Amino acid sequence: MTSDSLPRAFTLLLKRDLTLAVRHRAEILNPLLFFVLVTSLFPLGIGADPKLLQAVGPGIIWVAALLAALLSLEGIFRSDFEDGTLEQFLLSSHPVSVLVIAKVLAHWLITGLPLLVISPLLGVLLGLPGDAIIILLITLALGTPVLSLIGAVGVALTVGLRKGGMILSLLVLPLYVPLLIFAANAVDTAAAGLPVTAHLSLISALLVLSLSLSPLATAAALRISLS
Amino acid sequence: MIETGNNNMLEAHALECIRDDRTLFSGLAFRLERGQALILEGRNGSGKTSLLRILCGIRLADAGTVTWDGTDIGKLGPDYHVHTAYVGHRDGIKLDLTPLENLAMARALGKPNDTTLEAALEKVDLYGFEDVLTRNLSAGQQRRLALARLLVTDTVLWILDEPFTSLDVHGIQVIEELLDQHTSSGGMLAVTSHHAVNLASTTIQRINLSDLAA
Numbered sequence: 154m155t156s157d158s159l160p161r162a163f164t165l166l167l168k169r170d171l172t173l174a175v176r177h178r179a180e181i182l183n184p185l186l187f188f189v190l191v192t193s194l195f196p197l198g199i200g201a202d203p204k205l206l207q208a209v210g211p212g213i214i215w216v217a218a219l220l221a222a223l224l225s226l227e228g229i230f231r232s233d234f235e236d237g238t239l240e241q242f243l244l245s246s247h248p249v250s251v252l253v254i255a256k257v258l259a260h261w262l263i264t265g266l267p268l269l270v271i272s273p274l275l276g277v278l279l280g281l282p283g284d285a286i287i288i289l290l291i292t293l294a295l296g297t298p299v300l301s302l303i304g305a306v307g308v309a310l311t312v313g314l315r316k317g318g319m320i321l322s323l324l325v326l327p328l329y330v331p332l333l334i335f336a337a338n339a340v341d342t343a344a345a346g347l348p349v350t351a352h353l354s355l356i357s358a359l360l361v362l363s364l365s366l367s368p369l370a371t372a373a374a375l376r377i378s379l380s
Numbered sequence: 381m382i383e384t385g386n387n388n389m390l391e392a393h394a395l396e397c398i399r400d401d402r403t404l405f406s407g408l409a410f411r412l413e414r415g416q417a418l419i420l421e422g423r424n425g426s427g428k429t430s431l432l433r434i435l436c437g438i439r440l441a442d443a444g445t446v447t448w449d450g451t452d453i454g455k456l457g458p459d460y461h462v463h464t465a466y467v468g469h470r471d472g473i474k475l476d477l478t479p480l481e482n483l484a485m486a487r488a489l490g491k492p493n494d495t496t497l498e499a500a501l502e503k504v505d506l507y508g509f510e511d512v513l514t515r516n517l518s519a520g521q522q523r524r525l526a527l528a529r530l531l532v533t534d535t536v537l538w539i540l541d542e543p544f545t546s547l548d549v550h551g552i553q554v555i556e557e558l559l560d561q562h563t564s565s566g567g568m569l570a571v572t573s574h575h576a577v578n579l580a581s582t583t584i585q586r587i588n589l590s591d592l593a594a
Contacts, residue, residue: 158491162489172384173474241489244466245461246461
């Protein structure tokens with residue numbers, strides 16, 4: 154095996170998933186549309202009092218981001234499972250966990266990054282102060298990859314089931330809770346003008362933890378699902 | 381197309397497969413060497429696909445072991461997969477990619493050989509379709525594309541599950557020639573087929589799984 158073959162497989166897989174996403178634009182637009190709609194419905198539902206919106210805004214944005222991610226998770230492995238390409242990944246001469254990282258990275262670029270880009274606009278919509286919006290961006294930048302990474306384990310475990318959607322939510326949502334608590338609280342704290350380094354450190358720790366463990370767990374889960 | 385070097389050997393020892401409390405086969409043993417073909421026969425549901433998936437290493441046998449050059453394939457992992465290529469019941473190609481894109485991915489997942497992607501497409505009579513979305517090809521053409529995956533990596537053992545499904549008479553002939561070429565140049569073949577497989581220059585072992593049912 155040549156030494157550059159693994160990086161080649163990694164970039165080719167990443168490129169493949171991005172190409173597929175571009176050919177299925179709905180996959181990019183659906184979670185984003187969901188995110189924007191849910192967030193913008195809240196002021197209509199609970200009233201446009203700026204103080205109230207400022208208080209619940211961070212929570213709303215983060216819950217919406219979390220649900221949008223959940224909505225798009227199945228896309229990581231479902232279609233690959235159905236057409237048999239997932240088997241081919243397991244039978245490749247490369248470590249499956251590295252291929253998993255490429256797939257999760259593609260998923261984040263397709264679903265997480267657009268949320269990140271549009272979130273300052275939603276922050277303004279909910280009347281968050283400038284400092285809080287910057288912290289919101291940072292928490293989303295650190296947090297949305299965690300959503301994809303943890304989600305990948307859940308999808309890998311449920312991809313062989315016919316109706317895995319419900320079980321997937323039950324498996325994954327509890328694991329999202331710590332991230333939700335720290336991230337929404339960080340934005341709240343920033344809005345109150347207090348330092349948030351502790352929050353950000355904790356979220357970074359979550360990112361490092363999931364980045365190092367999730368690919369291995371996902372690869373193992375895929376083996377179980379396909380056997 | 382095939383790596384040279386030592387003579388490889390695939391062995392199965394006392395394999396057993398249980399599915400939904402039913403023993404599909406037990407005590408299955410064979411030994412496959414380079415230049416040989418293993419043809420699995422048996423009724424529908426007799427465990428042919430399950431056996432192939434066990435040989436691939438996707439599925440675990442309920443008892444017994446599969447070894448490659450004497451080492452358990454579960455222990456070898458990617459070091460075993462680099463020698464094998466599997467075309468299963470599902471084609472393992474993306475319908476929203478072109479044949480060229482599909483083959484490029486398949487090549488990157490294994491150990492690339494010298495055959496260009498275009499040449500591989502030409503060998504399965506798909507030259508001229510390289511930039512059409514695979515979705516727009518016929519079922520037989522999609523199957524031929526799946527089989528073209530075999531040609532772009534350097535592998536010894538081809539594991540094929542019903543390779544002739546949806547192929548026409550001409551397509552079957554083309555693929556049979558490829559299989560024959562593979563074994564006669566030192567490759568191994570493990571295949572299930574309802575269609576009689578004509579491999580002129582190959583030592584063939586046949587296992588009928590219906591006979592082994594408990």
